[in-house]
Amino acid sequence: MRNLFQPVSYQKGAWWAVCSTTAWKACSFLNSILLALYFGTRPDTDLYFYLIMLSGMAVNFAQRVNAAVFIPEAMNAEKTAPQSGMRLLNTVFCFYIFLGGLAAAAGLLFPTALGRALTRFSAPLLHEQTHLLSAVCLLFACQLITSYLSGLLEMRKLFGSAWLAPANALFPLACLLIGAKQWGIISMVYGFLAANVLQMGVFIYLLKTRCGWDFTPGRGLFHTRLKKNLLTSQLLELVGLANTLIPVYLISGLAGGLVSALNYAKQLADAPTEILTWRITGVSKIQLSEDSARQDGEALNVHFLRTNRFLFFLLMPLFVFTAFYALDIVRLFFERGNFTAQSAREAAAFLRPLLLVMVLLAPVMMQNNLFAAQRKLKEALPYLLVSNLLFTGAVIAGIYYWGAFAYPYLQAACCLIGFAINKYLFAKHFAKIAYGRSLLDGVRILSLNIIALVPAAAATKFCAFSAPFFTVFTGGIIFLAALWALTKYSGDWRVFLHTLAAR
Secondary structure, eight states, X not given: OTXXXXXXXXXXXXXHHHHHHHHHHHHHHHHHHHHHHHHOSOHHHHHHHHHHHHHHHHHHHHHHHIIIIIHHHHHXXXXXXXXXXXXXXXXXXXXXXXXXXXXXXXXXXXXXXXXXXXXXXXXXXXXXXXXXXXXXXXXXXXXXXXXXXXHHHHHTTXXXXXXXXXXXXXXXXXXXXXXHHHHTTHHHHHHHHHHHHHHHHHHHHHHHHHSOOOOOOOSSOOOHHHHHHHHHHTHHHHHHHHHHHHHHHHHTTSSTTHHHHHHHHHHXXXXXXXXXXXXXXXXXXXXXXXXXXXXXXXXXXXXXXXXXXXXXXXXXXXXXXXXXXXXXXXXXXXXXXXXXXXXXXXXXXXXXXXXXXXXXXXXXXXXXXXXXXXXXXXXXXXXXXXXXXXXXXXXXXXXXXXXXXXXXXXXXXXXXXXXXXXXXXXXXXXXXXXXXXXXXXXHHHHHHHHHHXXXXXXXXXXXXXXXXXXXXXXXHHHHHHHHHHHHHHHTHHHHHHHHHHHO
């Protein structure tokens, strides 16, 4: 433990985060396969997935507040007054303990009333699942505290704490295998609770022993500038949280099984974003910031285009191949036990547009990074706020008129509208950035992938395999071989290897 939990460089910390995230996602995906086997897409499964997603959204929002406001403010305060930053963070910690305790108490005392306020599920289901509602409220309190303590350790460069992240999947997996028949789906929540209690204990121990942390809070630390930064920096985050919560809330009131089908599809579609896009764009953001600080417009353009193209090269094959074979892939991983053929069709219907969103998020995040690197967030705020509010209205109307499956298509449409808005902003503020070329690179790589898909689709249709494994395996081999030949001929393969070696 001494070597693992020592301060390290941000580069090594990033690699540790990638490895731990990959391990966590692999275990989480195995959990999803077992959940599909044991419980399928039922009303109680819908409620479980909805509550877990709701808790995750709230915790992620708090994490972004910490990273964008509290931790930078504390680090800046330490330069002028030692211990003042620690006192500020301790005050925030006390607030999170109070907020978590409030949520846990509400879940224990008024679970059904809380469920009616936060979901559209039927009253009989909520009354039947009061223990699940109470357990998830307690879990939210634990996750809120655990994520905050993890952020404090990362601030002190103790990235070794990331290696405990897989416990968030391994403990629920163990509880599911042991107690699925006796406890039902709430056994997963017990596993999450055990993992968070373990991490809280370890993180507090590390802060005390490795960082000499004194948990005494301070007073009078929330000055006017901090309050103003907190309100302005989180305005978009609040709208984004609403845009994530509202669709799931509306879907929870529709036919049973849709929330579960959406969750299973998101397990497949979100993995590339969490493992590849977040990490690559995070490293690229540092490079763009350095280029911007040097006022090197040419290097800024080169790094922006290179990372865009690199992400398109990695993500576009996943989108094209998985979207075409969506039903076979869902059947391969999930269609067994209580996961029916109807469940597979619903999950595949969500998966195809979610994969398109997965690809579009890469240039969206790169463009946002450029605004941050050039310190132009204030100029972009009105446009981003308007586009987010338009999505809010569109998703409410879309789900009402067209049903649950309209949600991911509206996400993709809003990303495309955002590209049109950013074209104007780039022309005004980033004249040296070849914005049009960054998008045309994606169109060109998409075309190569579609061409490579043609022989794979023809072969699998001609052979007409009954088992999804042989369909996906055969199509994958032919697709990858054709794509390699095409990218080798076009020169994209050489550029990809060069960029990979540089990283």
